[in-house]
Amino acid sequence: MPLSQILEKADQQRQIYEETFKNIFAEERKTFQTFDKNGGLKQMQQVESNFLVYQSNKNAEVITEYRNVTKFDGKKLLPDETNSEKFFKDLLQSNSVNEELTKIKFQSSKYDGDLMVSDLTLRQTPVLAEHIRPYFDFKIIGFENNQYLIQYQQIRKSPFVLVNDSESTETRLTMDFGVALPKSFRETNARVRGKLWIDAKTFQICREERELTIQPENTPNPLVVFQVDFEFGKENLAIMVPKKITLVSYLLKLQKKNLIAVKDAELNFEYSDFSSLDVNVKSSGMLEPVIIKKKPKN
Numbered sequence: 445m446p447l448s449q450i451l452e453k454a455d456q457q458r459q460i461y462e463e464t465f466k467n468i469f470a471e472e473r474k475t476f477q478t479f480d481k482n483g484g485l486k487q488m489q490q491v492e493s494n495f496l497v498y499q500s501n502k503n504a505e506v507i508t509e510y511r512n513v514t515k516f517d518g519k520k521l522l523p524d525e526t527n528s529e530k531f532f533k534d535l536l537q538s539n540s541v542n543e544e545l546t547k548i549k550f551q552s553s554k555y556d557g558d559l560m561v562s563d564l565t566l567r568q569t570p571v572l573a574e575h576i577r578p579y580f581d582f583k584i585i586g587f588e589n590n591q592y593l594i595q596y597q598q599i600r601k602s603p604f605v606l607v608n609d610s611e612s613t614e615t616r617l618t619m620d621f622g623v624a625l626p627k628s629f630r631e632t633n634a635r636v637r638g639k640l641w642i643d644a645k646t647f648q649i650c651r652e653e654r655e656l657t658i659q660p661e662n663t664p665n666p667l668v669v670f671q672v673d674f675e676f677g678k679e680n681l682a683i684m685v686p687k688k689i690t691l692v693s694y695l696l697k698l699q700k701k702n703l704i705a706v707k708d709a710e711l712n713f714e715y716s717d718f719s720s721l722d723v724n725v726k727s728s729g730m731l732e733p734v735i736i737k738k739k740p741k742n
Contacts, residue, residue, distance in 0.1 A: 447584055450592055453647040454640070455572040457683075461648075462567060464683045466507060469496035471716040476557055478709045490517055491555045494528075496721065497566070498548060502541040509562055511552035561711060564672070565686050569640065569649050571596055573617050576604045585639075591650055592642040598635040607634040607658070621656055623669050626698055632658040635666065648684045651675050658696075660703060667705040669694050681718060689713040 472495035480486045493511035500506040512528045514521060531551055538544040553560045571580050579602035586593035598605065606612055606620045619636060638654040652674045657666035671692040676684035695708035 447582060447594075450584075450594070450642060450647065451572060451577065451582060454569070454642050454649065455574060455577075457646065457648045458568050458572045461683045464681065465566065465568075465685070466497050466499075467721040468681070468685075468718045469494065469721055470718045471495065472511065473714045474556070475712040475714075476709065477711075478557070479707050481706060483707055489555070489557065491515070493552075495715070500541055500544055501536060502538065502544055506541055506545070507566065508545055508548055509552065509565060510548055513552075513555055516555050558709075561691060564674075564689055564691070564713070567617065568674075569652055570604075570617055570619050571636065571638070572640075573604075575616055576602065576619075579604070580636075587644070590644045592640075592644055594640045594642060595638075596640065597637045601633075605634060605636055607632050607656075621670060623656075623658065623696070625658075625660075625696060626703070631660060633660065634658050643684075649674075649676060650684060663703050667694070667696065667703065669696065669705060681720075685718050686713070686715055688715070 472493045474491045474493070476487075476489045476491070477485060478487045491513055492515035493513045496510050498508050498510035500508075512531075535544060535547055538547060549560070549562055552562065570576055579598055579600055580596045581599050583595045584592060585595045603612075603614060604616065604618045606614075606618055607623050608625075609620070612618070612620075621634070623632065623634075625632065635657050636654065637657065638652060640649060641651040642648070643650055652672075654670075654672045654674075655668050656670040657668050659666045671690075673688075673690040674686060675688040677687040678684055689712070691711045691713075692707065693709045693711075694705035696703060696705055698704075
């Protein structure tokens with residue numbers, strides 16, 4: 445089958461995923477590991493939550509991930525810390541969508557430490573979207589376990605791959621990253637690359653490996669700043685749903701006037717079987733698929 449046809453069929457399945465991945469919930473376990481300047485393990489924490497997709501009360505087209513944290517490092521939280529009913533009553537008092545989403549992200553990530561990650565599950569494989577695909581080169585590099593193995597590489601600057609861009613007015617699907625750069629560097633020459641495992645029968649995504657690289661001026665080789673590995677599994681739903689997501693972030697620093705990337709943190713998200721909710725949650729292609737922001741340090 446021609447590569448173009450494989451990509452088109454996979455994009456159709458991507459859209460079905462976005463339409464279907466709502467009204468569902470699961471138990472989620474997040475494991476955080478941070479590393480020192482030599483790459484040694486500095487700290488490890490674990491957060492367990494009830495995970496669900498939340499539909500905005502202010503705008504029914506806006507959805508986001510909501511996590512009701514139940515355990516931190518294996519210890520159950522006190523009832524007043526996990527009172528979701530109280531939280532949602534407060535949420536109804538929000539004056540805007542932005543205020544509503546800010547409250548949700550704070551509530552969902554208050555045990556997460558310095559690195560805040562959200563909405564990774566909502567959008568699957570953005571590079572397949574029709575408006576993003578022309579900025580990438582795709583190649584079939586293998587066929588294994590009845591899956592096409594496809595490599596992709598961004599070949600030019602794209603308005604849909606955003607780095608530290610809080611002023612973008614783009615309403616279509618984007619890939620949005622936050623990267624902490626030394627003050628002397630501004631132009632990032634950011635590029636996304638990765639691999640896809642596509643089921644040869646259903647054309648659903650079974651796995652994706654994604655990397656964000658930057659190459660500022662006078663930097664000889666691209667530096668990887670984020671790696672994300674998505675693993676999907678089949679359940680009693682019409683789509684392959686997330687089973688495990690692994691994200692590795694790198695800290696950029698100057699070493700003898702050269703910019704280098706040092707492993708800074710690793711996050712592992714693991715999910716139980718997803719179940720359907722009895723409420724109607726509407727999805728929109730407008731929400732950014734990846735939001736990775738470093739919290740400001742005091």
